[in-house]
Amino acid sequence: MKALVFNGPRDIRYESYADPELATPNSVIMKVSACSICGSDLHMYHGAHIGNTEYGADTPNFCVGHEFIGEVVEAGSDVHLYKPGAKVLAAGGTGCGSCPACLIGQPLKCPQATAFGLSTALQGGQAEYVCVPNADKTLMPTEGLTDEQALLLTDGMATAYFGLTRAEPKPGGTVAIVGLGPIGLIGVELAFALGAAKVFAIDPVAERRNAAEALGAITFAPGPDLVEQIREATGGLGADSVFEASGASGAIAAVLPLVAHGGNASFVGIPEPQDTLPLPLIMFKNVTVRGGICDVPNMWQHLVPMVQQGRVKAEGLFSHDFTLSEGAEAYRIFDAKEDGVVKVKITV
Known part of the structure; x- marks a missing residue:
């Protein structure tokens, strides 16, 4: 598949990357339709820190991005809510889905909790395909939402x-x-x-x-x-x-x-x-x-009704559109705050 890959500070490349496989029985494979760049991605882009991780030239390459929407194309045997063909958005990060913290709906307390696209631990969704573990708790249907609303609900709005x-x-x-x-x-x-x-x-x-x-x-x-x-x-x-x-x-x-x-x-x-x-x-x-770091799925119950009722519109935030192959330029413009950029949408 093609993906945006971290190759070092300020070096995001559109290149071939290994296709994802189901990591666990509670995982799905998503075909990504659109994704976006978060301001927190710029810490990685600058070669700075996210938590205890410092991003330098010796950091192993990985697919970037934790804001993405798309369609389920394969589901593991322990996925009960989503079948192939389901149109979904994914929370920006997740846990394992089977530890005590995950089972009571607090994935941020999971020892394996991490965001997508910050390291090789959980490959990102600025790619043609992505594996989403703990799928029943990490995904949400996009029915009744625009693509822009769905992308914002992956992280920013939550x-x-x-x-x-x-x-x-x-x-x-x-x-x-x-x-x-x-x-x-x-x-x-x-x-x-x-x-x-x-x-x-x-x-x-x-x-x-x-x-x-x-x-x-x-x-x-x-x-x-x-x-x-x-x-x-x-x-x-x-x-x-x-x-x-x-x-x-x-x-x-x-x-x-x-x-x-x-x-x-x-x-x-x-x-x-x-x-x-x-x-x-x-x-x-x-x-x-x-x-703190947002527990995205637990915000959806509050936000989705507000969005669907028009109480929160979040309109006009996507100022620029790019294709996945233009991802390096999308990062450059977003980082430089050029051309009145607020947020970029990347179509896959």
Whole structure:
């Protein structure tokens, strides 16, 4: 098959790769129809870190990508919900499906839990075909969803809901969102849907601020006056809930000064090892801080009805379309933030 393959930092190649085989009886083989690039993929692309993994020139090659949709073409004997021909989307990562954590619906606690397309442990879906283990818990039908909605539900929309709700937005409250990529922009929509009176949206890219303004947010560029601007807009208090949706070191550092006393801060951007938070600021402002990796399938029960009822539209986020053979250029443009790029869709 053809796939996008990590060959080292900034070296994603469209090349031949071994066809996947059923890894376990609870696996399926998917024929991928479309996939997309996540902001967290750029840590790998830059040769930086995701968790304890550092991506260098000596990293073994692997298929990349954890956001993909398609059709089941083969199913193992322990797969009960999906047969060949089923149109599905896959969560961005999964567990083994048979350990105690997986059996109670908490795959992130599985000792084998990992995302697709970060290493040879679980090959990615920016490819013609991909093996999906723990299929009954990892897949969801795409019936009633557009391709764009389905791709967002693989990770980005779920992560936005996860991160925003862990900042505990209240009806009538104030929310600040730091980072206006797809996750941050969806976060703006969700904050209003959950009752926020004011949403402040912060990003250095003017086009992304404009997109947030179109959703009703009050926007700011990061800078030395940002904290004072947010305080002025909140009667000197700061934002009740602050959601960091970037992973950039500057975005992470900006969060705690924006939070009101007794407020909540939530982090979902992938940090680098040097990124830290000031404990005195947390202590003396009585800030509740949460961070984590989204358990995607457990967000679907909340999100899918909101999408199908039109309460969350998440429209216009896919600014660019590529074919799989153009994957290297897709990564380059997405990384460089060229041409007003927000998110790219790759057709396989």
